Amino acid sequence: MARDAHCHSCGTAFTNTARYPRECPQCGLQVWANPIPVSVVLVPVEHRGRVGLLVVRRAIEPRKGLLALVGGFLEEHETWQQGGAREVREETDVVVDAATLVPFWFTSTEPRPNRVLLFSQSAPLRSEDLPAFSLTNETSERGLIFGPAALDEVFAFPLHAEAARRFFAARGIDGPHEYTTL
Ligand SMILES: [Zn+2]
Numbered sequence: 638m639a640r641d642a643h644c645h646s647c648g649t650a651f652t653n654t655a656r657y658p659r660e661c662p663q664c665g666l667q668v669w670a671n672p673i674p675v676s677v678v679l680v681p682v683e684h685r686g687r688v689g690l691l692v693v694r695r696a697i698e699p700r701k702g703l704l705a706l707v708g709g710f711l712e713e714h715e716t717w718q719q720g721g722a723r724e725v726r727e728e729t730d731v732v733v734d735a736a737t738l739v740p741f742w743f744t745s746t747e748p749r750p751n752r753v754l755l756f757s758q759s760a761p762l763r764s765e766d767l768p769a770f771s772l773t774n775e776t777s778e779r780g781l782i783f784g785p786a787a788l789d790e791v792f793a794f795p796l797h798a799e800a801a802r803r804f805f806a807a808r809g810i811d812g813p814h815e816y817t818t819l
Pocket residue numbers: 644645646647648649661662663664665666
């Protein structure tokens with residue numbers, strides 16, 4: 638059945654399902670499909686004298702096998718900071734303090750603006766301080782990238798690549814992404 642084909646309250650079929658909001662002809666309930674926020678965290682990690690960005694290799698579709706920054710949907714009781722820190726812990730075993738996350742870049746997805754990506758940045762960590770990585774259902778590797786070049790070839794999502802490029806540009810870092818597992 639198509640999503641939101643019927644009124645959530647009284648079950649009456651909507652007559653116009655071409656767009657939102659939908660208004661029930663029977664009870665007047667309106668159904669909206671608002672864009673959903675996604676909290677994505679850029680975690681700088683000092684490793685052998687350089688600063689890299691924490692990434693994961695996706696073990697699930699979409700874009701299985703490609704790299705991504707760490708993030709996900711918020712749970713109903715979470716701020717974007719808390720949800721971002723939880724995703725980092727769940728996907729990488731890395732602990733970041735939610736209170737240290739600062740806004741980095743907010744953008745809507747394209748071409749459908751049905752998600753709003755809330756990129757934030759954590760305080761820098763040191764690779765020798767990170768706990769061991771354990772595989773998860775969603776993540777097959779944990780690693781670092783060290784530069785902006787050719788990120789579109791290895792990243793799952795163009796907007797994650799753009800956020801990473803902005804991170805490196807702000808630090809004056811150029812050159813190959815040089816992925817390494819961690
Ligand atoms: Zn109704």
